[in-house]
Amino acid sequence: xxxxxxxxxxxxxxxMTAYVFGAFLLAFTGMGATLYNLQAAVSNFEFVLSFGxxxxxxxxxxxxxxxxxxxxxxxxxxxxxxxPITTTQVVMGKYLAxxxxxxxxxxxxxxxxxxxxxxxxxxxxxxYGSLAAFFFLGAALIALGxxxxxxxxxxxxxxxxxxxxxxxNYYSVSLAEHVSSTAAxxxxxxxxxxIGLGLLIRYLTKNESLAYGFYFLAVAGLLAVYLTTPExxxxxxxxxxxxxxxxxxxSVFVNGVFDMTGIVFYVTFAAFFLxxxxxxxxxxRYN
Amino acid sequence: xxxxxxxxxxxxxxTAVDDLSFEIGDGHxxxxxxxxxxxxxxxxxxxxxxxxATEGHVKIDGYDxxxxxxxxxxxxxxxxxxxxxxxxxxxxxxxxxxxEAKGLRGAELYKQIGEVLEKTKLTAMRNRRIxxxxxxxxxxxxxxxxxxxxxxxxxxxxPTVGLDPLQIIEIRDLIRELGKEHTVxxxxxxxxxxxxxxxxxxxxxxxxxxxxDEPENLEKSLTAPGEITLTAEAEPEEVEALLEETGxxxxxxxxKEENGxxxxxxxxxxxxxxxxxxxxxxxxxxxxxxxxxxxxKKADLEDIFIELTENGDREVPSDGEAxxxxxQKTESGRETDSREEDSEExxxxxx
Numbered sequence: 001x002x003x004x005x006x007x008x009x010x011x012x013x014x015x016m017t018a019y020v021f022g023a024f025l026l027a028f029t030g031m032g033a034t035l036y037n038l039q040a041a042v043s044n045f046e047f048v049l050s051f052g053x054x055x056x057x058x059x060x061x062x063x064x065x066x067x068x069x070x071x072x073x074x075x076x077x078x079x080x081x082x083x084p085i086t087t088t089q090v091v092m093g094k095y096l097a098x099x100x101x102x103x104x105x106x107x108x109x110x111x112x113x114x115x116x117x118x119x120x121x122x123x124x125x126x127x128y129g130s131l132a133a134f135f136f137l138g139a140a141l142i143a144l145g146x147x148x149x150x151x152x153x154x155x156x157x158x159x160x161x162x163x164x165x166x167x168x169n170y171y172s173v174s175l176a177e178h179v180s181s182t183a184a185x186x187x188x189x190x191x192x193x194x195i196g197l198g199l200l201i202r203y204l205t206k207n208e209s210l211a212y213g214f215y216f217l218a219v220a221g222l223l224a225v226y227l228t229t230p231e232x233x234x235x236x237x238x239x240x241x242x243x244x245x246x247x248x249x250x251s252v253f254v255n256g257v258f259d260m261t262g263i264v265f266y267v268t269f270a271a272f273f274l275x276x277x278x279x280x281x282x283x284x285r286y287n
Numbered sequence: 288x289x290x291x292x293x294x295x296x297x298x299x300x301x302t303a304v305d306d307l308s309f310e311i312g313d314g315h316x317x318x319x320x321x322x323x324x325x326x327x328x329x330x331x332x333x334x335x336x337x338x339x340a341t342e343g344h345v346k347i348d349g350y351d352x353x354x355x356x357x358x359x360x361x362x363x364x365x366x367x368x369x370x371x372x373x374x375x376x377x378x379x380x381x382x383x384x385x386x387e388a389k390g391l392r393g394a395e396l397y398k399q400i401g402e403v404l405e406k407t408k409l410t411a412m413r414n415r416r417i418x419x420x421x422x423x424x425x426x427x428x429x430x431x432x433x434x435x436x437x438x439x440x441x442x443x444x445x446p447t448v449g450l451d452p453l454q455i456i457e458i459r460d461l462i463r464e465l466g467k468e469h470t471v472x473x474x475x476x477x478x479x480x481x482x483x484x485x486x487x488x489x490x491x492x493x494x495x496x497x498x499x500d501e502p503e504n505l506e507k508s509l510t511a512p513g514e515i516t517l518t519a520e521a522e523p524e525e526v527e528a529l530l531e532e533t534g535x536x537x538x539x540x541x542x543k544e545e546n547g548x549x550x551x552x553x554x555x556x557x558x559x560x561x562x563x564x565x566x567x568x569x570x571x572x573x574x575x576x577x578x579x580x581x582x583x584k585k586a587d588l589e590d591i592f593i594e595l596t597e598n599g600d601r602e603v604p605s606d607g608e609a610x611x612x613x614x615q616k617t618e619s620g621r622e623t624d625s626r627e628e629d630s631e632e633x634x635x636x637x638x
Binding site: 002003004006007010011014015074075076077078079081082083084085086285286 | 332335336337338339356357358360361363365367369371372373374375376380384385387388389390432
C-alpha cells in the first residue's frame with residue numbers, strides 16, 4: 001500500500017494534476033472569501049465553504065478520472081495484479097494519495113479564518129467544524145470518483161460521468177421540490193433505482209442469476225409494501241433525494257450544527273464506493 | 288517449482304485453456320510454443336495471478352497462486368505481452384515503484400535496481416522518460432521490472448514480438464543469460480526462437496498441451512516422414528518405374544517439367560531416407576538415366592509443430608466451439624509474423 005501511495009503522490013506532483021486541483025480549489029474559495037468576507041463584510045467563513053463546495057462538481061472528477069481508468073488503458077493494471085499486493089492495498093494507496101493532494105489546499109484554506117479573526121469577530125468553532133465537514137464531503141466525493149474511474153478505461157468518460165453524477169447530487173435537493181411526491185411516482189422511481197442496482201450487480205459479478213434474483217426479490221418486496229401500505233411511498237422520492245444528497249448534509253454544518261451522523265454518512269459513503277472499486281478491479285480478474 | 292493442475296479457463300462458452308496440466312522443475316529455459324490464440328497468454332496470466340481460472344490449480348513452489356497469492360507472487364517475475372509501463376516515468380522511477388511493491392526497502396532496493404539495470408543494459412537510459420525509449424528498450428524495462436526481487440521464476444510473454452532483428456538477438460541472449468540463474472518460461476509463436484534458446488519446449492494448441500520435451504527429443508520421437516525430391520533426364524513413366532523398384536516409398540508425385548526433365552517428390556520414413564536415396568542413385572546409374580538433382584528433407588521441429596497443432600485443430604470441431612475459434616485456424620502452425628491477430632487475441636481476453 002505504501003508503495004502505491006508513494007508512487008501516486010510522485011505522479012500527482014510530477015504532473016499538473018495536484019497543482020491544477022489545488023489552484024482551482026484555492027481560487028474558488030478565495031473568490032468566495034472575497035465576496036462574502038471582504039466585500040459583504042460577513043464574518044461567517046462557513047458561507048465561503050458552502051459556496052466553494054460547488055467547485056467539487058468539476059475538480060473532483062478531473063482529479064479522479066485517471067486514477068484507475070489510465071491503469072486499464074496503459075495495461076499497467078496487469079503489473080498491479082502480478083505484484084505481491086492486494087487490490088484493496090492498491091485502491092487504498094491510491095485513495096490516500098488523493099486525500100493528501102486534497103489536504104494540501106485545505107491546509108492553506110484553514111488559515112483564512114485565523115487571518116480574518118485578526119480583523120473582526122469570527123466564530124471559529126463553526127468555521128472549523130464546517131471545514132472538517134468540508135474535508136469529509138470532499139473525501140466522500142473522491143471515493144465516488146475513484147469508483148467511476150474503475151468502471152472504464154476512458155478518462156474522458158470517467159470525468160463526464162463523474163461531473164454528471166456529482167452535479168445531480170448537488171442539485172438533487174432543489175430538484176426534490178419539483179419531483180412527484182405521490183406514492184405511484186415514488187414507486188416508479190424506486191423501480192428505476194432497483195434496475196440500476198441490478199445492472200451494477202450484474203456488471204460487478206457477471207452473475208445473471210444473482211442480478212435477476214435481486215430484481216425479483218426487490219420488485220416483489222416493493223409491490224407487497226405498495227399494495228398493503230401505499231402511504232409509505234408518499235413523498236418517498238423527494239425524501240430519498242434529500243437523504244442521499246451529500247451537499248444537503250453539508251449545509252447542516254454551515255448552519256452551525258456539528259452533525260455526527262453527517263460525518264458517519266460521509267465515511268460510510270466513501271467506504272462503500274472504495275469497496276465497490278476493489279470489487280470492480282477484482283472483477284477484471286474474474287471475468 | 289511450478290505445478291499446473293487441470294487448469295481450465297472459459298470465457299462464456301469459449302474454452303481458452305482446456306484441462307492443462309504440466310510441471311516445471313528448477314532451472315533451465317522453457318519455451319511455451321503455440322499458434323496465435325492457443326491459450327499461451329491466458330495460461331501465463333493465470334500462472335502469475337493476473338487472471339482467475341475456471342477450474343484447476345497453479346502451485347508455485349507449493350504455494351497456491353489463488354490461495355496464497357502473496358507468497359506465490361514473490362517467487363515470480365512477470366512480463367505481460369504488452370510491457371506494463373508508466374510512460375511518463377523514467378526507468379529508475381518505475382523500478383523504484385515496482386521494487387517497493389515487491390517489498391524491497393532502502394539500500395537493498397537501490398542495489399537491486401542497479402543490478403537489474405546493469406543486466407538489461409539500461410544503465411545509460413535510467414533517467415530518460417520511458418515514453419521516449421525505443422521499443423527494444425521499453426521491452427528491457429519490462430524485463431528489468433520482472434527481475435526485481437530476484438524471483439526464482441521469470442515468465443515472459445512473447446518478449447521478442449515487434450522488435451527489430453538486432454533487438455531480438457539481444458533479448459534472446461538476455462534470456463539465455465537469465466536461464467543460468469532463474470527458471471525462465473517464455474512464450475512465442477516463432478519456432479526457430481524456441482528451438483535456439485530453450486532446453487525444453489511445451490507446445491500447446493487449442494488450450495491443450497500437445498507436447499512437452501527437449502527440442503531434439505521431439506524431433507526424434509515423432510516419426511515425421513522424410514521427403515526426397517529429384518530431377519532426372521528421363522520421361523516421367525521411366526522415372527516412376529525406376530522408383531517403384533527401389534521400394535520403401537510411401538507416396539510419389541512425378542511430373543514433367545517445362546524444360547523436359549521429370550521432377551519427382553516422394554515420401555519415405557525418416558529412418559529409411561538415406562537408404563532409399565542411395566538405392567535411387569544406384570538404380571538411375573544402372574539404367575543410364577542422368578540424375579540432375581537429388582534432395583533430402585528431414586522433418587524438423589517446424590513440421591512437428593505443424594503436425595501437432597493441426598491435429599489439435601482437427602479434434603476440436605466436434606462441438607460448438609469450433610465456430611468461435613475459426614478465425615485463428617488459418618494461421619495456426621505457420622511461422623508468420625502476425626501481430627495483428629495477436630493483439631486480437633489479447634483483446635478477446637478483455638471483459
